Amino acid sequence: MPDETTPSARLAAILAALFPDGHAVAVADGLVTGDGPFGEGRLAVIGIDSDTALGIEGACLLAGRVLDVARAGGGTPILVLVDSDSQRMSRRDELLGLNEYLAHLAKALLLADAQGHPTIGLLYGHSAAGAFIATALATRVLAALPGAHPSVMDLPSVARVTKLPLEKLEAMARSTSVFAPGLDNMVRTGAVQVTLDPAKPLGAQVAALIAEAPTSDTRDALGRERGGRPLAHDIAARVMREAEGRVVRGV
């Protein structure tokens, strides 16, 4: 278990690269909060470090920081750094309403973004399931560093649930990105918009993401382009056409 009051080596390196003049980003219990000077202004940071599971306290604390930024106004962008486990799996978390806490964190990020604080996710390690949805996937643009390894579920667990042999799943995973874990597959679905280049300065790449962030959700269009989600974009567009009465429907 890594020391949870200091950043992991990877996080420390990311913070040093982003904030060469120093920063006020702290880590406690694997939760990352703070900010630092960035360009002409500041960059707010929240995140999860060291493969920490996201539970009710963590989600509540991070959401509170995001709302602080939104309340202060001024368009400060928010960087969401993620190396997490899945949501914390416990009876107590569910008893107290983990779904509300995780949704609240996602909503805080969505609201801040809508109010002019561009939200940028940066995946630098693991993430999975509810923790992934509540953090990285709730940002406007999600980028990843090479070596990041998001997953919805690992293959042995998929094998257990689907009752298919692991060897068969491993073979399928090589040709089918829609269910297989890993960064490349999340890039193909459009969930991860871009993989950053570790040879180039990180700050400039993040600044470019902030400047060029799309205003609408383009993930399903990316998924079609990249082949990881061949149908999602067309299905959504078709529902919109039918709902808006732009087609004469058959029976």
Next chain:
Amino acid sequence: MEKLSFRHATRTALPGTRASAITGVVASGNLEVLLERNLAPDACHVEIDTAINGYGEVWAAVVADFVARRQPGGLTITINDGGARPDTVSLRLAQGARLMEAP
């Protein structure tokens, strides 16, 4: 998975005017049946996608029995099967025909 296809001639068209109907749900031991009125009045096609292999003869008998009883002329019937027993299949086919017979 196995695909089965049956083509039958009927003496009459299925009464009613409804163009299409759906009944049932794809689940273990259950199936969904989509009925569409789009063939000549003396024809009935049944297309089946089933999760359980090797029951072609049972399906042939259940479908033939349904066609003989209901005379579902004019219908294309498409089935997604999650492994339903023959009595469930017969029940769903009868439900579907009843829906299509509605005025």
Next chain:
Amino acid sequence: MDWKPVALSTAPLDQSWYEASARARLAGLLDADTFEEFIGPAQRMMSPHLPLFELPRAFDDGMIVGRGRLDGRDVLVAAQEGRFMGGAFGEIHGAKLVGLLRAALAVKPAALLILFDTGGVRLQEANAGETAIAEIMRAIAVTRAAGIPVIGLIGGRAGCYGGGGLIAGTCAHLVISEGGRLSVSGPEVIETNRGAEEFDSRDRALVWRTMGGKHRRLIGAADAFVDDTIGAFRAAALAAIPTAPTFDLASLEAEQARLEARLARFGDAQDATEIWGRLGVNDPAAVPGLTTEAFDTLLDSLPERPHHAR
């Protein structure tokens, strides 16, 4: 819990929500014969991925979307079929709801209703399902910010688990019944990962009082608790339309305060009954057996009414 037939009546509104199919729920929920489906079953837009796993497909991929009327008002609706693949989110299943939410901005319905019945992400299409859930949550935020209430109805066989629980937490208003269960990790998932000492998934009473409708209503995770009938869900959905909160900083600040207060007050509780006791319930052990009427009376008698900023 045992599931008694609610009524011997054959009227659609008296039928059990829990037992009904997604299509039957929609037919009963909306004004008679007003439901119009988008990408209906005859279009055969089925999962391209399930055949790889030797699994049967459904014509609607377990998600039925369309429009209809609710007491004369135009609404958009989405219903999950919990018996097909556990109502789980796959590529098409999720994209249909994404499209419906995006359409709401132009259609401007009186409300958009989501009839949840889901175990979460469909593992065979996990990446597509997970991403769709994120797209849905973002689209709900946009829809709510435009002043359109997004209302969730939870009372199906599969409950509302995984990413479904996060989507539900994004809605403006939630209606839940005794059969509705709302959480992220399900009992079996917690037991598999942490052992039966952490969560004995076979202890149904424990499951219900930890994740069930009454507990969710008592702690403020749901806004209305209703009988397990299509009519009760219809009435509650109608009542919700004028009261649903919009999506703004004030709502989220209030939710932040609500969730912080919950942690401070109940963070050390070992069981739901302890929380209910602290809320002022005199006989917590009796809560699971209360009828909806008696439960509503109990809610009215509590010193503080749950508040529902979300």
